[in-house]
Amino acid sequence: MGLLSLGTPMPWEEAKKYADHVRKHGIIQFLHLWEARKNDQKDTLLWGDEIEYVVVSYDEENKNARLSLRVREMLDELSKEEEEALNNPEKHIVVRTSWKPEYGRYMLEGTPGTPYTGRPKDLVTVEANMKLRRQLAIEQMKPHEIPVTLTSFPRLGCAGVFLDPHYEPNGPASRSLFAPDEIINAHARFPTLTGNIRTRRGSKVAINMPIFHDTNTPRPFIDPTIPRRNLYPEDRNAIEDGAALPDHIYMDSMVFGMGCSCLQITFQAVNVDEARKIYDQMATLGPIMLALTAAAPIYRGYLSDVDCRWNVISQSVDDRTEEERGLKPLKHDRFVINKSRYDSIDSYISTDPSNKPEYNDIPLVFDQDIYKKLSDNGIDDLLARHIAHLFIRDPLVIFKEMLDLDDSESTDHFENLQSTNWQTMRFKPPPSKTSPIGWRVEFRSMEIQLTDFENAAFAVFIVLVTRAVLSFGTNFYIPISKVDENMKVAHHRNAVLDEKFYFRKSIFPNSRPGTPHSGTPAGSPGASPRVSHASLPTRPATSPTKAVFGSLDRTAEEYELMTIDEIINGNASKGFPGMLGLVHSYLNTLNIDIETRCELGKYLEFIKKRANGTLMTAASWIRKFVREHPDYKHDSVVSEKINYDLIKTIEKINKGELVVPELLGNFSV
Ligand code: ADP
Numbered sequence: 001m002g003l004l005s006l007g008t009p010m011p012w013e014e015a016k017k018y019a020d021h022v023r024k025h026g027i028i029q030f031l032h033l034w035e036a037r038k039n040d041q042k043d044t045l046l047w048g049d050e051i052e053y054v055v056v057s058y059d060e061e062n063k064n065a066r067l068s069l070r071v072r073e074m075l076d077e078l079s080k081e082e083e084e085a086l087n088n089p090e091k092h093i094v095v096r097t098s099w100k101p102e103y104g105r106y107m108l109e110g111t112p113g114t115p116y117t118g119r120p121k122d123l124v125t126v127e128a129n130m131k132l133r134r135q136l137a138i139e140q141m142k143p144h145e146i147p148v149t150l151t152s153f154p155r156l157g158c159a160g161v162f163l164d165p166h167y168e169p170n171g172p173a174s175r176s177l178f179a180p181d182e183i184i185n186a187h188a189r190f191p192t193l194t195g196n197i198r199t200r201r202g203s204k205v206a207i208n209m210p211i212f213h214d215t216n217t218p219r220p221f222i223d224p225t226i227p228r229r230n231l232y233p234e235d236r237n238a239i240e241d242g243a244a245l246p247d248h249i250y251m252d253s254m255v256f257g258m259g260c261s262c263l264q265i266t267f268q269a270v271n272v273d274e275a276r277k278i279y280d281q282m283a284t285l286g287p288i289m290l291a292l293t294a295a296a297p298i299y300r301g302y303l304s305d306v307d308c309r310w311n312v313i314s315q316s317v318d319d320r321t322e323e324e325r326g327l328k329p330l331k332h333d334r335f336v337i338n339k340s341r342y343d344s345i346d347s348y349i350s351t352d353p354s355n356k357p358e359y360n361d362i363p364l365v366f367d368q369d370i371y372k373k374l375s376d377n378g379i380d381d382l383l384a385r386h387i388a389h390l391f392i393r394d395p396l397v398i399f400k401e402m403l404d405l406d407d408s409e410s411t412d413h414f415e416n417l418q419s420t421n422w423q424t425m426r427f428k429p430p431p432s433k434t435s436p437i438g439w440r441v442e443f444r445s446m447e448i449q450l451t452d453f454e455n456a457a458f459a460v461f462i463v464l465v466t467r468a469v470l471s472f473g474t475n476f477y478i479p480i481s482k483v484d485e486n487m488k489v490a491h492h493r494n495a496v497l498d499e500k501f502y503f504r505k506s507i508f509p510n511s512r513p514g515t516p517h518s519g520t521p522a523g524s525p526g527a528s529p530r531v532s533h534a535s536l537p538t539r540p541a542t543s544p545t546k547a548v549f550g551s552l553d554r555t556a557e558e559y560e561l562m563t564i565d566e567i568i569n570g571n572a573s574k575g576f577p578g579m580l581g582l583v584h585s586y587l588n589t590l591n592i593d594i595e596t597r598c599e600l601g602k603y604l605e606f607i608k609k610r611a612n613g614t615l616m617t618a619a620s621w622i623r624k625f626v627r628e629h630p631d632y633k634h635d636s637v638v639s640e641k642i643n644y645d646l647i648k649t650i651e652k653i654n655k656g657e658l659v660v661p662e663l664l665g666n667f668s669v
Pocket residue numbers: 046047048049050100111112113114115116264266267268436437438440442
């Protein structure tokens with residue numbers, strides 16, 4: 001959508017004059033869409049994954065793994081099948097894979113050509129499609145280039161990381177001390193987004209990840225590689241203004257976050273109520289899956305003390321002004337805003353009665369006028385607040401030619417805000433009034449894994465969890481502030497094994513907390529599967545002004561701290577089935593042939609082992625690889641050679657030339 005629209009993007013000073021215009025028309029567009037699609041009914045699940053790759057270019061002579069900036073050419077080739085199909089519908093070409101550009105000019109994004117269904121037979125084709133994508137990508141590359149599914153490229157932002165021509169970090173969009181603008185996707189949208197975030201914020205973005213203090217890492221750690229420069233006014237941000245914190249890895253450009261790769265899953269629900277239900281239920285799993293998929297321990301050439309990317313991206317696009325961040329009293333801006341536009345969700349939106357008001361315990365900042373406009377047009381309280389909350393942000397990229405649109409047809413202004421609220425979950429309305437695509441939900445917290453086997457396992461697992469959720473009518477609600485606490489904890493080094501997370505004790509409907517059978521595994525009489533697509537009762541809207549805070553005590557007995565092992569694998573002594581218990585019970589209700597069940601079983605077995613610590617996360621494995629490398633000086637520095645060897649090793653694993661039982665057990669990739 002936004003990506004394809006060509007035109008002249010406005011610099012921030014100009015764009016901000018049209019912010020209200022875009023918001024106002026975005027809401028009108030949403031209302032048109034709502035009227036046209038609110039009663040949509042689909043009969044099947046459709047879903048798809050998104051895999052992001054970085055394209056690495058080996059410099060064999062110098063034993064360096066750099067990033068290739070040739071991705072545009074590759075994308076043109078990779079997209080030919082889809083284009084051909086689009087232009088020649090009469091040929092009925094089966095589109096196997098679909099490709100999109102990403103923020104980084106060294107990044108590729110691949111999805112299946114058409115969405116999968118939820119049929120078990122279809123689920124076991126996911127890995128093959130991911131492998132095909134990797135293969136097709138490789139075919140577009142030169143012998144020294146490879147696609148790698150690595151969440152954060154270890155030496156992004158270090159000198160020498162780009163291929164010829166050599167680019168200096170002095171670009172006007174990011175003004176970064178480390179990353180040249182040339183590594184940003186050249187489409188006007190991306191440099192504009194970068195520049196406008198910086199201008200709106202009033203300073204460069206400041207990303208600080210705690211350094212991993214190894215035995216020889218200086219204390220305090222003051223990064224000697226931060227250059228002193230006098231080219232842009234923002235050059236003083238790092239040191240003079242104190243943006244670069246001691247004992248932290250400092251990064252100053254959007255690319256450090258948006259240049260990370262992740263694994264996203266989008267599901268189409270049968271109707272809008274089901275989408276809202278999935279949104280809420282899966283939101284509570286966002287931090288759990290972040291910790292379980294943790295794959296990003298290195299930033300800008302240093303080992304960090306975090307295992308995953310989320311906070312890096314969050315800080316990398318934080319366009320809030322000082323007033324919005326609460327550093328100065330409100331004068332020019334409208335709201336103090338608690339989070340970056342890239343963050344965990346702030347409210348549950350389901351109309352199911354199990355979504356009690358007290359679970360929405362984060363004071364929600366929302367635009368009152370927009371809320372009123374939505375309410376006056378029949379949008380219920382929870383959805384109106386959700387959208388009015390997304391719309392507290394300004395549109396960041398506005399194309400001059402795209403200001404005045406037919407609001408009854410276009411969704412561009414709505415999508416402008418919607419698609420730049422990058423949260424753990426995304427509630428996606430149909431793309432247009434007439435699109436065959438229905439109401440969807442996107443699960444966005446997972447990190448990309450090193451192999452297609454792992455990515456398929458996590459994708460299939462998440463899809464099966466959503467099926468179990470609908471089938472058993474689960475209730476995962478905990479106060480949403482607790483989900484935020486989980487999100488923080490998920491970043492900790494080795495959180496998957498060392499930390500505990502808030503989770504609901506009794507996850508079946510109508511089970512009272514503390515009763516002995518409240519956690520009866522699904523499939524037993526305590527929890528008979530419900531018709532998966534039963535329409536959900538709605539409840540009367542609650543008043544947005546109704547105070548729900550201070551009522552936490554009422555929910556306190558509903559949840560407790562659990563390990564990820566318990567959350568995923570269950571705890572028999574507590575009668576808690578775990579997510580895998582749910583999934584297996586769900587599969588038991590289906591009629592599946594043995595072969596398919598075994599195939600799915602492999603993925604579930606793998607997830608089980610990651611969750612109970614039998615297998616390492618990618619983050620732990622990468623950290624171990626670095627620390628055991630003969631060149632490593634135990635000073636947190638990930639050198640060119642270490643990085644090169646790491647990428648080579650990952651390549652070998654993908655080719656099946658190297659077996660790493662600590663990461664993958666005896667599963668064959
Ligand atoms: P975005 O980047 O906005 O999340 P993409 O187009 O990159 O969107 O990815 C969307 C994902 O949704 C893909 O995996 C695709 O297969 C999947 N998908 C496409 N159509 C549907 C549909 N009708 N229902 C569910 N998922 C779909």
